[in-house]
Amino acid sequence: MLRDVRMRQNEERARRAPCTDGAACRRQHCDGWHALDLVFCQRTGKPLHENNVRNRDLYPLCKKLGLPWRRALHNMRHGHGSHLLERGVPLRTVAERLGHKDPAFTARVYAHVIRSQAQAAAAVSAMLKEARESLLPSCYPQREGAIRANP
Numbered sequence: 494m495l496r497d498v499r500m501r502q503n504e505e506r507a508r509r510a511p512c513t514d515g516a517a518c519r520r521q522h523c524d525g526w527h528a529l530d531l532v533f534c535q536r537t538g539k540p541l542h543e544n545n546v547r548n549r550d551l552y553p554l555c556k557k558l559g560l561p562w563r564r565a566l567h568n569m570r571h572g573h574g575s576h577l578l579e580r581g582v583p584l585r586t587v588a589e590r591l592g593h594k595d596p597a598f599t600a601r602v603y604a605h606v607i608r609s610q611a612q613a614a615a616a617v618s619a620m621l622k623e624a625r626e627s628l629l630p631s632c633y634p635q636r637e638g639a640i641r642a643n644p
């Protein structure tokens with residue numbers, strides 16, 4: 494898919510004369526090519542407009558898939574943060590990625606994820622304790638013996 498996008502971009506680039514203003518171009522209907530090296534862009538190489546992405550692409554896709562669409566971008570952002578935390582990415586890194594100045598804010602917003610991580614950690618801890626207790630009786634006599642054998 495990305496290869497198709499890149500191919501279409503190359504075709505557009507070849508068809509259009511480069512805009513002399515480049516990234517600084519603010520003309521809404523400029524027809525030149527803007528070499529901004531974006532992965533997804535308009536036919537002129539300019540950045541996509543947030544509202545167009547939302548209304549033309551994201552909302553129809555959500556509706557088609559039966560997903561909630563009203564806060565789709567926000568939900569995707571929140572989903573992204575939740576998945577990162579669930580997979581063990583440090584809170585500070587997630588906060589930086591989401592543009593939060595204070596990781597404490599991230600911790601409050603994603604408290605549900607952090608709580609479930611704490612529950613998972615408690616479950617692992619309980620399993621380790623159980624495993625240690627079931628192994629100890631068979632390990633101890635050998636250790637004691639080893640210590641006595643080499644005073």
Ligand SMILES: [Zn+2]
Nearest residue numbers: 512518523525
């Ligand atoms: Zn231009």
